[in-house]
Amino acid sequence: MRLVSLCPSLTELVFELGLGDRLVGITEYCVRPPEGVPRIEKVGGTKDPKVERIKELQPDLVLLNEEENRREDADALDTLGIATHTSFPRTVEEVAATVRELSARLGVAPAGQRVANGIDVALERARAATRGQRPVRFAYLIWRKPWMTAAEGTYVSSLLEAAGGDNVVGPCPTRYPSISGAQLASADPCAVLLSTEPFPFQPKHVAELAAATELAPCRFRIVDGELLSWHGARTAAGLDYAVRLLDEFRRARRPQATR
Numbered sequence: 001m002r003l004v005s006l007c008p009s010l011t012e013l014v015f016e017l018g019l020g021d022r023l024v025g026i027t028e029y030c031v032r033p034p035e036g037v038p039r040i041e042k043v044g045g046t047k048d049p050k051v052e053r054i055k056e057l058q059p060d061l062v063l064l065n066e067e068e069n070r071r072e073d074a075d076a077l078d079t080l081g082i083a084t085h086t087s088f089p090r091t092v093e094e095v096a097a098t099v100r101e102l103s104a105r106l107g108v109a110p111a112g113q114r115v116a117n118g119i120d121v122a123l124e125r126a127r128a129a130t131r132g133q134r135p136v137r138f139a140y141l142i143w144r145k146p147w148m149t150a151a152e153g154t155y156v157s158s159l160l161e162a163a164g165g166d167n168v169v170g171p172c173p174t175r176y177p178s179i180s181g182a183q184l185a186s187a188d189p190c191a192v193l194l195s196t197e198p199f200p201f202q203p204k205h206v207a208e209l210a211a212a213t214e215l216a217p218c219r220f221r222i223v224d225g226e227l228l229s230w231h232g233a234r235t236a237a238g239l240d241y242a243v244r245l246l247d248e249f250r251r252a253r254r255p256q257a258t259r
Contacts, residue, residue, distance in 0.1 A: 001106065002058060005030060006049050006073075007065035010087070011037065013232035014063070017103055017111045024057045032226070051076045061085055063102075067175075091158040092123050092239065095231045115233065122236035123162055126243050130164030136246040136253075138165045138191040139184060140228075143199045146178040147209075156195075156229045163242035164250070165191075181212030189215075191249040195225035218252070221245070 004025035005011040011030040014023055020036045025043040041057070044050040046068045054062060059082065064074055066088035077084050085105060089095040096116040103112020138160060140150040150156045151172040161167060168187035169177065184192070192209065194201035206220040223245060227238040 001060045003061055003063065003106075004043065004054055004057060004059040005063040006043075006046055007063060007068045008032065008046075009230040009232050009234070010063045010065060012230065012234070013099065013102070013115070014106075016115055016233035017106065017108045019106060019108060024059060025054055032230075049073055051080070055080050055082060059083075061105075063087075089231050090153060090155055092119065092155075092162050092235060095155070095235050096120055096123075099232060115236075118236040119239075122239040126163050126239045129243050129247075133164055133250060135164055135166035136191055136249050137168050137187075137189045138193055138246070138249075139168050139179070139187060139189040140193045140195065141179075141199075141201070141209075142176060142195050142197075142225075142229075144201070144205065147180070147184070148176050149179050149184075151175055151177055155231050159228060159235070159238055160193075160242050160246070163239055164246050165242070181209070184209075185213040185215060190219060190253055191246065192220045193223045193228075193245075194220060195223055195229065197225035197229070219249075221249075 001022050002024050003014060003022045005014055005023060006027055008030045011026050012032040014020060015033050015036050023040050026037060026040045027044060027046050028042045029046055030037050043053050047070055051073060062077055062082055062084045064084055064086040066086055074084055074086060087098045089098045096119040099112050099116045103109050140156055142148050142150060149169050151169045152167050153171050154175050157167045168189045194205060201222055206217055209220060210217045227234055227241045
């Protein structure tokens with residue numbers, strides 16, 4: 001089976017399922033695993049794939065993610081008669097289900113079951129570790145100019161909630177709403193998590209946000225965006241990482257947080 005993946009986390013999952021040698025096309029953002037992706041042809045980005053080139057590669061299946069990829073590109077592939085598989089897991093549980101479903105379609109159900117079982121075990125481990133603990137109020141920022149955050153209902157929020165977090169940005173019409181410094185300060189999160197992707201937050205942005213919100217710098221942390229937002233092969237490790245991360249804030253928190 002010849003495969004094209006237009007989503008970085010799906011590319012990594014294909015390798016995890018033992019099918020990396022079936023990939024004939026990936027996006028320029030597909031960088032994991034670093035030892036496997038350099039040999040594979042790049043067919044554009046997640047938002048601007050080279051549809052005609054994909055057709056020339058004659059894939060049996062193109063893997064898409066509803067959030068990462070555009071509807072018009074999926075429609076263009078369908079028009080060309082190219083089979084596609086689109087996924088959109090919003091919770092940790094949905095990731096495990098997606099892995100099982102996709103691996104069955106790819107003919108490697110046992111490998112998918114192994115990955116999905118690992119997610120299930122990590123989820124139970126996270127729940128056990130945080131049972132009876134006070135939730136850590138968090139905000140997860142993904143962008144600057146404007147500041148943007150992940151609302152409830154996103155995968156990254158689900159993962160952090162499963163690890164003992166409480167998202168100060170509740171459900172929103174926009175999954176990644178913009179937020180001002182004043183709004184962030186008013187929400188009063190215990191932990192402000194600055195992701196390394198898609199915007200590459202750096203320590204200088206901690207100082208910038210602390211000044212904009214008047215929140216103490218200790219409330220801010222640069223965090224691994226791949227572990228927390230790439231679903232599939234990284235979900236189990238992401239859960240363990242999130243539990244450790246939020247527990248650090250929980251242990252450091254005093255009865256009355258200071259600004």
